[in-house]
Amino acid sequence: MSLAGLGWALGARLVAPLLALHVRRRVRIGKEIAGRIGERQGGGAARPPGRLFWLHAASVGETISALPVLEAMAARDAGLRFLVTTGTVTGAEMLGRRLAPGLAARVDHRFMPLDVPGWVARFLAGWRPDAAAFVESELWPNLLAAARGRGLPMALVNGRMSSRSFARWRRAPALAGEALGSFRLVLARSEGDRRRLATLGAAGALCWGDLKAAAPPLPVDAAALARLRAAVGGRPVFLAASTHPGEEALAVAAHRALVPRFPDLLTVLVPRHPERGEGVAAEAEAVLPGAVARRTAGGAPGPGVSVYVADTLGELGLFYRVAQVALIGGSLVPHGGQNPLEAARLGCPILLGPHTGNFEEAVDRLLAAGGALRVPLGTPPGGALADAVAGVLSDEARAQALTKAASGIADAHAGLPGRVAEALLDLLPPGQGSGSGVLVGTGPGGRDAPQGPIA
Template structure:
C-alpha cells in the first residue's frame, strides 16, 4: 500500500464513520442488551460530557478494560500527587466499576467515545486534554487524527504489540506508519514490543517493563476472606481464573479427574461474569455441586466448585488458594492473562501455551520456576494433582514467583521518567493556577 493509498484509506474510514454515526445508537442498544454498556451513560459514548471539566491542566488516560485499568492505577495516583487533573476513560462496564472502587473521586471517569468523528470531536472540544495517554494496544484511527489536528500529544504507555497484530500491521505498512508516526512517545513493555513499534513508524520509543508488575496489591474484604477460609477448612484448593469459553469445562474435567484422589475445592473465576448462569448450568450437568459468590452461597464440605462470579474481587479468590491456572491461554489463541497478580499474592502459576500478550512475564516466571506451561487439559490435571499433593514443590514455585515479580518492578518509575517532558510543564502550571469547575 502506497502512502497515497494509505491516506485515502484513512479518509475513507473517517468518512464511513460519519455516515455510520446515525446508526451507532442501534449498535449501543445491542451492547446494552448484552450488559456491555451503561444505559444511563450512553450519551458519553457519543462524546457528550457527564461531568464538569476542571480548570487547569488535564491529562486524559484511556484504559480499555479491567486489565489495562488496573495497570494504570499507580500511574494515575502519581499524576494526581502532582495536582494534575486526570480524566480516565474506559470501554467496558466492568472496568468502570473497578475504576470507581479503586480511584473514586481521584479521577473524572467517562466512557470512551466511539471512534466516529462527531463523537470524538465533541469529546475533545469539551475536555481539551493537554496530553492523551493510552494504555497497551488499542488503536483508534479517528481519535488519533483528531488529537493531532488539535496538537495534543499522544502517548502510549505499557505498550504491547501481539504477534498477530504486528503481522497485520506489517501487511499495511504505509497505513501503520501514517498512524504510528502520530504518537509523541511510546513506552513499551518489552524490547520486542519496542522494536515492533519502531518498525511500524513510532518514535521515540523507550522500554519500561510491564506496569502490571508495579500494580497495587489486589484489595480484599478481610471479613469475607476469613469467613470463606473457615468454610473451606483443611481442604486443598486450586483456582482457574480469568477463564474464557471452554476453560471452565476444562477446569470441571480436572476437578472430576482428581476428585477421587483429593478432597479439593475448585474455584472458577470467569473473565466475563455475565456468562455465569451458562457456566453453572454446565457444571450442574456434570453433577457438580456449585456455590456462587454472587448469591452469597456458603461453601460446604460437599461443594465441588466455588464460582467467583463477581467483579473486583480477584484479591479474595486468589487468597483462598495458592495454586492458580491463568486462563485465556489453553483453548483459545488470544494471548493469555496476567500471571503477575497471582504470583505476587502467593500462588504457584499454571497456564496454557498461548501467552503472547504476557510473553516477557511468563518467560521470566518459567525460567525462575514460578510458573509452568501446560499444553492441554490432561497435562493441566497432572500438574494440579502434583502441586496439590507436593507441598515442597508448590512452595518453591510460590517463592520463585514472588521473587520474580519483585525483580520485575520498576516499570512505574521508568514510565514516569519517560513522561517528564510532557508532565512537568503541566505540574508547574497546576501549581500556579487555582482549580475550579470551568463548565
C-alpha cells in the first residue's frame, strides 16, 4: 500500500467517531434511517446461500441506470443472488419502487459502509460477495484495499471521471493507481472518461457507451397519469425537470414572460431533491401569490394554478408525458446537467442550458442531430428560456422534429445492458462459491470528486 493509502486509512480511523456522530445528525434531517445506521459501520449482514453478486449504485441516477443490467444478469443466471448497496436513502427508495417482485425476492439492500477500515472489513467479512461492480464514480480507498486483500473480482461500470475530479486525483497518483488498478474490468461511459481513467491507472479501460443512454422509459402509474391529464386539460405545459437551486427562479421568470402569449400556461417544477419542495413553492408564491400548488401538500394543477411544484420522488416520467417542452435541470447553473435522454424516450422536446458536462457525449449527439435546443444565459432573467419555450409551444412541426431526432439518439444503445451483464457474469467463479471476494469503484469520497482526506 502506498504512503497515501496508509495516510487515508489512518485519517479514517481518527475521524471515525466524528463520522458516527455525522450519521446520527443525518438521521435527524431525513438523510439516514434510524433503524439502519449500523449498516454504515458494516453491520447487518445476512448472506444468502449460493453465489452472490454485489452491485453498488451511489444514488438515484446510478440505481436507475444499473437496474436493466441487474435484470439482464438475473435473467441469464436463475440461481444468482444480489446484494445492492446505495449511499442514499433516495437511492434505496428508488430501488424498492423499481424492482419487479420476482427480482426483488433475489435482492438484498444495504447502505454502503463508510470508508473506515474496521467498518468495511466487517461488511466484506459478513457478506463475502463472489464478484462486484460499482456504478459510475465511487473510489473508496480503504474499501478497495480491503477488497484487494480478499481477491474479489470486480468491475467499474459506466465509469465517470470528470475533469475536476481528474485534476484532484492527479495530486495523489499512487492512490489513484492502487484504486483503479484493482479492477479486472473498467467500462467508461464516454471516451473522455476512458482517457482520464486510463491516465490515472485503468490501463485497460474500455468505452462501450453510457448506460443512462440505454435505460428504458421512465415508468408511470396509469391512474396517476389519467388524473393529471384530467387536471391539466388542454393547457400548454412547460416542465422544468430535476432542477437545482437557482433554476426554479429562472423558470418562474420565464413563466411570467410567457403568460401574455400563453395565458393558460402551466409551469411544472420538479426539484432534483424533493425535500426542497417547500422552499421552491415559497419562492414561486412570492412571485405569483395564490397561483402555486405543491404536490406533497395535496395540491393539484387545476384552474387557478400557474406553477405546480412536483416535489415527489420517482414521478418524473409522469410529468414528461404531459409536458409539451422540458428544460433539463442542472444545466442553467454550473452543476453539469441531468440526463436529457429520459425526456427523449418519452417524446418531450428538450431544452438545455450551457452546463451539460455530465452528459457531454449524449448532448453533443442530440444537438448535432437536431434533437435538443441550447438555451443561453441572458438578461433579463429567464428571457432566453422564455423565448426557447415559446418557440417550441408555438411551432408544432418544430416540436415534432425535435422529438423524432431525439428518439433516434435515445435508442442507439438499446443492447448495452445485456452486453454489460454478460461481462459481469464472467467475473463470477464457476460453481456455488461461498464468497471470498472484494470490490471497487471510481472517485474518492463518492459521486465523482474526492472527499474527506483528499479535498
